[in-house]
Amino acid sequence: MTVDTTIPATMRAVVMNKPGDVTVETIEVPRVVKPTDVVLKLAAACVCGSDLWPYRGLQPVDHQFMGHEYVGTVVEKGEEVSTLELGDFVIGSFMLSDNTCEICEAGYQSRCANAGRYTGSQAEYMRVELADGSLVKVPGGEPSDPDKLADYLAASDVLGTGWYAAVAAHAGPGKTIAVVGDGAVGLCAVLAAKALGAERVIAFSRHESRAALAREFGADVIIAKRGDEGAAKVKELTNGYGAHGVCEAVGTQESMDQALASVRPGGYVGFVGVSHDQTIDGGDLFFREVHLEGGPAPVRRFLPDLIRRIQADEIEPGKVFTQRIPLDDAAQAYQAMDERREIKVLLEV
Amino acid sequence: MTVDTTIPATMRAVVMNKPGDVTVETIEVPRVVKPTDVVLKLAAACVCGSDLWPYRGLQPVDHQFMGHEYVGTVVEKGEEVSTLELGDFVIGSFMLSDNTCEICEAGYQSRCANAGRYTGSQAEYMRVELADGSLVKVPGGEPSDPDKLADYLAASDVLGTGWYAAVAAHAGPGKTIAVVGDGAVGLCAVLAAKALGAERVIAFSRHESRAALAREFGADVIIAKRGDEGAAKVKELTNGYGAHGVCEAVGTQESMDQALASVRPGGYVGFVGVSHDQTIDGGDLFFREVHLEGGPAPVRRFLPDLIRRIQADEIEPGKVFTQRIPLDDAAQAYQAMDERREIKVLLEV
Structure with missing residues (x-):
């Protein structure tokens, strides 16, 4: 095992103590445990919409150390890690995968048969299992441009998730794609649908600042x-047929109902909002006759393409970060997102 | 309008009076009403599994004249019918379509934006709207071989529906496809999955005669x-992954749950059993991460290919008809299917 001796003993990390109560504590730096692990020195972190469910008391606080979006530099690696070197700047996803099982090979790394674990990414360092199968190296290393860094951080979750929604909704040339949800994932789904060639993208939004970013991302x-x-x-805009595809990026009953009501027969619904108390009536689904695909996004599938598009300045997903706050002030980031004052907050590590 | 004067004034037709009560009555022969109609002299009819729902009192008897599977000869046509001639032997589907709207063009004729209507096909004659968009001519005319006639009749619904399930389940080379339901549709899904090149087809059945036909149709x-x-x-047989695709050909909660439990993440469930009191939990579906597609089968999409395969003796779907009964004894056909004594009963017209 190669050990980078510049790793300190302790670090600052975000802890959710109970709903509404987030603090930043000093804890031990995680180190390589398994031979397929790496430890990353994080370049930036952020708060996810899904972190708000436990924050709001709407689901149990089942893990203390928060964060699952990350970009950073490899500072320690296990002896079996073969594709990454110390000093590599990498992006990973919120699901870790061996990238070799049949599920991964089919492009569903988020449901890898041998999924790994990581420590919280709202911290200075994190341990990542299955490094070879999970992390993708960014050519050229860590960017000096903070906007580019934000773009890469977005790729780790919200962009990859919005991209999956747009792919599952079969966004492409000649298609009208509607997007339910104007959070960071929904906005990235707008960006993705347009980048994938959709002829017309319809965004649902009642918030002027979010609608403005949707327009900037390509909403028509x-x-x-x-x-x-x-x-x-939507039906009015599509000769009564409905959209060819709909991205559902919220996860509530209302958002799913709205998505199903907006799509045409034979159309595609990609749903990526983490489902909360949704039920789908079988008879309704049967007679609507649509395609439904969704779940935790297999971000790993898309990362190489997303990195290429970011490097080519084709997409600027980092614009979803409307505020930057030092890691030590993470509580403010949770508050800002909870109150929907900001679309997404970047934590400077 | 061309009128074939050999059409009699009255005919025999099946009537469902109330649950469990089916009779054959003498009624007026239907005639062309709209310029896009034809009247068919039927060559054979049959009872569908979906007819058993009202027969068993499990859904309202909302239409008296029964039957939606048909093969027959054009004996009258409206003045705008341009692709069919008197004397043509044709197959249609249980859904009528213009075959020109955007939904039809995408292959979802069962949800045509301008869907037409027909009279009951458990009768000597039937009226069919949107004839050009709905009916497909069988080259060579009505077959003299009764087995071939049964094959064509099967194509009208159970084969077309099983085919849709297999297509929606993405059956193809290298795939393991499981089929839930050993009725005529499930058995045709087995046949379809194999014909589409599936490497291994798994059928669920606890009835020896149905299992035997499943094997004959290609179940491994x-x-x-x-x-x-x-x-x-199924998981045991697939290295723990689950089937690549599953056909759900029943329509109950149990059958849908079994289908979802049998498919691998990233896999495909094609569901064609008419849904009865099914609900799907959004969270369960989210974390299973599968594709779901189903509804009334767009049989029209598949008919030209199915006719070609039947003519080439590649498939013998007519084997689902395990009994032949004269139309006048239709009540016996309903009883036999209700008691699951027969897989499917052909009514000789």
Whole structure:
């Protein structure tokens, strides 16, 4: 095992003590445990919309150390890690994968049969299992441009997740794609649908700043109505047929109902909002006759392409970060996102 | 309008009076009403599994004149019918389509934006709207071989529906496909999965005669267990992954649960059993991460290919008809299917 001796003994890390109570504590730096592990020195972190569910008391606080989006530099590696070197700047996903099982080979690394674990990424360092199968090296190393760094951080989750929604919704030339949800993932789904060649992208939003970013990301139409009224608007815009594909990026009953009501028969719904108390009526689904695909996004599938597009300045997903706050002030980042004052907050490590 | 004067004034037709009560009555022969209609002299009819729902009192008897599977000869046509001639022997589907709207063009004729109507096909004659978009001519005319006639009749619904399930399950080379349901549709899904090149087809069945036909149609493995036990068997046979695709050909909660439990992450479930009181939990679906597609089968999409395969003796779907009964004895056909004594009964017209 190669050990980089510049790793300190302790670090600062975000801890969720109970709903609404987030602090930053000094804890031990994680180190390589398994021969396929690496330890990353993180370059930036952020708060995810899914962190707000336990923060709001809507699901149990089942893990203390927070964060699952990350970019950073390899500072320690296990002896079996063969594709990464110390000093490599990498992006990983919120799901770790061996990238060799049949599920991974089919492009569903988020459901890898041998999934690994990581420590929280709202911290200065993190341990990542299955490094070879999970992490993708960014050519050229850590960017000096903070906007580029934000782009890469976005690729780790919100961009990869929005991209999956757009791929599952079969976004492409000639298609009208609607996006339910104007959070960071929904906005990235807008960006993805347009980047994948969709002819027309419809975003649902009632917040001017979010609608403005949706437009900047390529939305052709903004619909301020929700539910059946919103879906009726989509039908009006598509000769009564409905959208060819819909991205569902919220995870509530209302958002799923709106997505299903907005898509045409034979169309595609990609759902990536973490599902909370949703039920789908089988008869309704049967007679709608649509394709439904969703779940935790297999971000690893898309990372090489996303890195290439970021390096080519084709996409600027980092714009979802509307505020930057030092890691030590993470509590403020949770508050800002909880109150929807910011779309997404970047934590400077 | 061309009128064939050999059409009689009255005919025999099956009537469902109330649950469990089916009779054959003498009624007026339907005639062309709209310029896009034809009238068919039927060559054979049959009872569908979906007819058993009202027969068993499990859904309302909302239409008296029964039957939606048909093969027959054009004996009258409206003045705008341009692709069919009097005397043509044709197959249609249980859904009528213009075959020109965007939904039809995408292959979802069962959800045509301008869907037409027909009269019951458990009768000597039927009226069919949107004839050009719905009916497909069989080259060579009505077959003299009764087995071939049965093959064509099967194509009208059970084969077309099983085919859709297999296509939605992404059956193809290298794939393991499991089929839930050993009725005529499930058996045709077995046939379809194999015809589409699936490497291994797994059929669930606990009835020896149905399992035997499944084997004849190409099933490589029969699993006599149901539910989670049945799904566990599928996982055992697939290195723990689950089937690449599953056809759900029943429509109950149990059958959908079994299908979802049998498929691997990233896999495909094609569901074609008419849904009855099914609900799907959004969270369960999210974390399973599968593709779900289903509904009333767009049989019209597949008919030209199915006719070609039948003519080439590649498939013999007519074997699902395990009994032939004269139309006048239709009540016996309903009883035989209700009691699961026969897989499917052909009504000789």
